[in-house]
Amino acid sequence: MIYNKKNTEELIEILAKDLKPTKRKGWKFPCVIWCSMVILLILVNYYVFSDFFRSVKHSFWDLLMNPIFLIGFIASVSSFICAIFAALPGRNYVLWKYISILFFILWGILILYQMYVHENYEISLTEFYYCTTGTMIIGLILFIFVYIFIKKRFVIDWKSTILGGILASSISGTVCVGFICQSHEAAHIFYTHYLPVLILFLIGFIIFFIKNKYFQIRS
Amino acid sequence: MENIDINELKNLMLQALEGDQDSYKKFLMNTSKLLKNYFYTKVYDQTVIEDLVQETLISIHKAKHTYDPKLSISNWILSIAYRRYVDYVRKDIRIKKFEISTETFNQYASNVRYKTEENYDNQERIKSILELMTEREKKIITLLKLENYSIKDAAKILNLSESAMKVAAHRAYKKIKKILSENDI
Numbered sequence: 001m002i003y004n005k006k007n008t009e010e011l012i013e014i015l016a017k018d019l020k021p022t023k024r025k026g027w028k029f030p031c032v033i034w035c036s037m038v039i040l041l042i043l044v045n046y047y048v049f050s051d052f053f054r055s056v057k058h059s060f061w062d063l064l065m066n067p068i069f070l071i072g073f074i075a076s077v078s079s080f081i082c083a084i085f086a087a088l089p090g091r092n093y094v095l096w097k098y099i100s101i102l103f104f105i106l107w108g109i110l111i112l113y114q115m116y117v118h119e120n121y122e123i124s125l126t127e128f129y130y131c132t133t134g135t136m137i138i139g140l141i142l143f144i145f146v147y148i149f150i151k152k153r154f155v156i157d158w159k160s161t162i163l164g165g166i167l168a169s170s171i172s173g174t175v176c177v178g179f180i181c182q183s184h185e186a187a188h189i190f191y192t193h194y195l196p197v198l199i200l201f202l203i204g205f206i207i208f209f210i211k212n213k214y215f216q217i218r219s
Numbered sequence: 220m221e222n223i224d225i226n227e228l229k230n231l232m233l234q235a236l237e238g239d240q241d242s243y244k245k246f247l248m249n250t251s252k253l254l255k256n257y258f259y260t261k262v263y264d265q266t267v268i269e270d271l272v273q274e275t276l277i278s279i280h281k282a283k284h285t286y287d288p289k290l291s292i293s294n295w296i297l298s299i300a301y302r303r304y305v306d307y308v309r310k311d312i313r314i315k316k317f318e319i320s321t322e323t324f325n326q327y328a329s330n331v332r333y334k335t336e337e338n339y340d341n342q343e344r345i346k347s348i349l350e351l352m353t354e355r356e357k358k359i360i361t362l363l364k365l366e367n368y369s370i371k372d373a374a375k376i377l378n379l380s381e382s383a384m385k386v387a388a389h390r391a392y393k394k395i396k397k398i399l400s401e402n403d404i
Contacts, residue, residue, distance in 0.1 A: 007269075008251050008269065008272055008273055008276070011273050011276060011277070012244060012247040012248060012251065012276065013244070015243075015247060015276060015277070015280045016240045016241075016243050016244040016247065017240065018280070019235060019238060019239075019240050019243045020238060021236070021237055021238035022235075022236045022238075022283050022284045023284065024236070024284055024285075024286065024287065025284050025285060026287060087285075088285045088287070089282055089285055089286075089295050089298040089299045089302075090285075090286075090287070090290045090291065090294040090295035090298050091287075091290070153284075153285050154278070154281060154282035154284075154285045154299075156298055156299060156302040157302070
C-alpha cells in the first residue's frame, strides 16, 4: 500500500485503519535455517558430489576439525547474523559486524601463516577454475536465501545487510566447495577459496560506496 | 516538551500487534510526539520535521512485524527514525548539489532572454541581406557561414575548384558589405 502524505493526524487514522494482527519475525529461525542449509550443502557436497567429481576422498571428520574450515564456518554464521540484525531495527548489529570481519581476517591470517610455514605459493589452474566456479554457484544460491530472509524483515542499514549477506553466502559457498576440493594446500585455499570471497566483498563495498556517493539508497 | 511513558508505549504496541486499532492509534499519536522531540534536536525547519515524522510513522507501520518485546521500544523507534533522518540528509545534500538560487536563476534567465532576442535580430538581418543576393551567392554564404562547411567541401558541393570558390566567396562578402552600407540593415 502507498501512503500519501497528509497531515500527521490524518496519516495516523489511515495507518490505524490499515492495521491487521501481525506475526513477529525474529532472527533465530533464519539463523537455524542458515546453519542447517550450510551443513546440508556440506554433506551433500561431500557424500554426493565428491563421488562424481573426485577420486581422492579426505576423511569428513578430519576436514571438519580443520581450523581453516571451522573459522570459515564461524565467519559465515556471524556475518549472516550481522545481515539479519541489520534488517531488524533496534538490534545491535555493529558488534556482529566486527565479529564477522574479525573472523574473516583471522581466517586469512591463518591461511597465509600456513602458506608461509609450508613455503607453498603456487597452484594449478584447473583447481582454480573448479573451486572458484563452485564457490560462485553455491554462494549465489545461498545469497538468494539471504535476500529472501532480509526482505521479509525491515532493512534499516542496506550496506551492512548486503555486505553481511555477500560475506555469509560466499564464505559458506567456499567452505562447501572446500569439502570436496582435492587440494588442501594453503596456497590453493588462499587463491581459490579466500581470494574470491575477498574480491566479492570488495566489489560489494565499492558498489555501495559509489551508490552512496552518487545515488540515494532508500532504507 | 511532553514526557512519554515508554512502558505504556510498549503495551500499546503489543496490543496493536494483536490487531487492536485503538491502541495502535494511541501508540502512533504518542510516537509522533516522541519523534517530534527527537527531530527537533536535529532539524530546525518545521515542515521538514513534519515530513520526517510522517516518513518514520509509515516506516514504523511497515516494520511493526520486526518489533521484539524483549528489546526497548524506544530503541526500535529511534533506530528507524535515525535511518529516515540519514535518508533526509543524503537527499538534502543531493538537492543542494544541483540547486540554483533564485537570484542566480533570474540572472541566468535574463541573460538567456537577451541572447535569444539578439540571435533573433541577427537572423532577421541575415535573411533580409540574403534576399538581395543571387541564388549562387546565397548558396555560398549559407554553406560557408551558416552551415560551416570548409572551402574544399563547399567547392565540391557546388562543383567548383577551390580557387574559384575562394573568389566567389570573396565577391559575395564584398556584396554583403555593400548591401549593409547602402541599405542600413
